[in-house]
Structure formats: structure tokens, C-alpha cells
Amino acid sequence: MNPPVIEIQDLVKVYTMGEVEVRALDGVSLSIESAEFVAVMGPSGSGKSTFMNIVGCLDRPTSGRYSLGGTDVSSLNRDQRAEIRNEKIGFVFQAFNLLARTSALENVELPLIYSSNGHRAAHREEKARKCLAVVGLAGREGHYPSQLSGGQQQRVAIARALINEPTMILADEPTGNIDSKTSEEVMAVFQKLNDEGKTIVLITHESDIADFARRVVVFRDGRVIEDRPVARRRLATGAAR
Numbered sequence: 001m002n003p004p005v006i007e008i009q010d011l012v013k014v015y016t017m018g019e020v021e022v023r024a025l026d027g028v029s030l031s032i033e034s035a036e037f038v039a040v041m042g043p044s045g046s047g048k049s050t051f052m053n054i055v056g057c058l059d060r061p062t063s064g065r066y067s068l069g070g071t072d073v074s075s076l077n078r079d080q081r082a083e084i085r086n087e088k089i090g091f092v093f094q095a096f097n098l099l100a101r102t103s104a105l106e107n108v109e110l111p112l113i114y115s116s117n118g119h120r121a122a123h124r125e126e127k128a129r130k131c132l133a134v135v136g137l138a139g140r141e142g143h144y145p146s147q148l149s150g151g152q153q154q155r156v157a158i159a160r161a162l163i164n165e166p167t168m169i170l171a172d173e174p175t176g177n178i179d180s181k182t183s184e185e186v187m188a189v190f191q192k193l194n195d196e197g198k199t200i201v202l203i204t205h206e207s208d209i210a211d212f213a214r215r216v217v218v219f220r221d222g223r224v225i226e227d228r229p230v231a232r233r234r235l236a237t238g239a240a241r
């Protein structure tokens with residue numbers, strides 16, 4: 001049996017602000033299995049952003065254990081965390097983070113260029129084209145971000161997150177910069193990927209967006225106060241059934 005994608009035990013993160021200690025995470029334990037689609041919610045200051053940073057190997061916990069795909073990453077140094085991030089985690093951000101003077105195809109190729117595995121140019125291009133096709137952007141490979149709508153730019157970002165065949169997709173407020181209709185198009189892509197077996201962890205403050213997931217985890221004051229399946233899941237237009 002495969003280990004959980006995410007296994008967290010008694011996770012604590014303390015920040016020191018002058019003489020004051022702030023417990024951003026206060027003994028969080030959580031498990032996320034392969035092929036789950038989990039929405040993480042909570043108000044500002046709840047700990048969800050700190051949780052995301054640790055799960056994304058952008059930060060280390062003060063104490064506790066975090067295992068990613070069976071590998072204990074709690075105490076890895078910065079370089080080791082960077083390697084894990086590039087190999088096992090696909091990031092999708094609210095701001096798209098595309099290079100403005102670079103085509104969609106070249107934006108998607110970027111993680112392979114920085115990969116320690118090394119990839120020939122022809123191989124990078126082939127994989128990037130396939131990833132763009134997966135998110136419905138075949139034929140737009142040569143377009144620059146300024147020539148794409150907000151939803152299309154976010155789909156390029158999702159394709160870029162997929163190219164290293166990561167263990168999971170970590171999406172931070174991916175619909176925050178787009179309207180509701182376009183948000184549904186983006187969520188359709190996430191649902192399709194999840195239906196095909198991809199593990200997705202979605203950080204959001206919008207309950208209607210969380211309803212596209214299969215499970216909701218709610219943070220408050222650094223703790224998980226609710227962990228439940230989505231009772232009436234929303235199916236986005238165009239999502240696989």
C-alpha cells in the first residue's frame with residue numbers, strides 16, 4: 001500500500017515578533033491520500049498560509065513531522081527542500097507568475113530547464129505541448145501572456161505545474177484574479193486532473209470554490225477545526241464526470 005501523499009503529525013510553527021511568540025500552527029495532524037482533492041480554508045491569520053508554505057517545502061516547522069510521499073521532509077535544508085519542490089510539487093499561484101516576454105510553450109518548459117535531471121530541448125517541447133493540450137490550450141503554444149485571457153493564463157500555469165509529473169498540485173488561491181465564469185473553467189481543469197488521479201491541495205477563502213473539491217479542511221487559530229467531505233460537490237462545466 002502506498003504511503004499518504006501528505007502525512008503531518010503534531011506540526012507546530014512559531015514565529016518570533018520582537019519579544020512576542022506567535023504560534024501560527026499549533027499541533028496540526030493531517031493526512032491526505034493519493035488522488036484526493038482537498039480544499040484548505042480559514043480566515044486571515046488562521047494558519048492556512050503557514051500550512052501551505054510548509055507543505056510546499058517553502059518553510060520548515062518548528063516541531064512535528066511532515067512526510068511527503070513517504071519521505072520525511074521536516075528537517076531538510078534549503079537546497080534539499082528546493083530539490084523536493086521541483087520534483088514532487090507543482091505550484092499554481094493566484095498571480096499566474098508567467099514570464100511576459102516568453103511564449104506559453106516556453107513558460108511551461110521552465111521547470112524542466114531548472115530540473116536536476118536534465119532534458120533535451122526537443123523533449124522539453126514535446127512534454128510542454130502535451131501539458132498544454134491537457135489543459136485545453138493546444139494551438140496556443142506560441143501565444144504570449146498578453147495575448148491570453150486570465151483563465152487561459154492560469155491554465156498555462158497549471159500546465160507548467162504538471163510538466164515535472166509531480167506527486168501533487170498545490171494551488172494557492174488560483175481563482176483570486178479571475179471572474180466567476182472563468183473560475184469555473186479553471187476549476188473544471190482541476191476536477192479533470194483529479195478525476196484522472198492527480199492529488200490536488202487547494203488553498204482558498206471562497207466556500208463556493210471549495211465546493212469543487214471532494215474534501216474541506218478548515219483552519220482557525222493555527223488548528224484544524226473541521227475536516228469533512230464535501231456533501232454536495234459542484235461539478236464545473238467541462239469537468240470529467
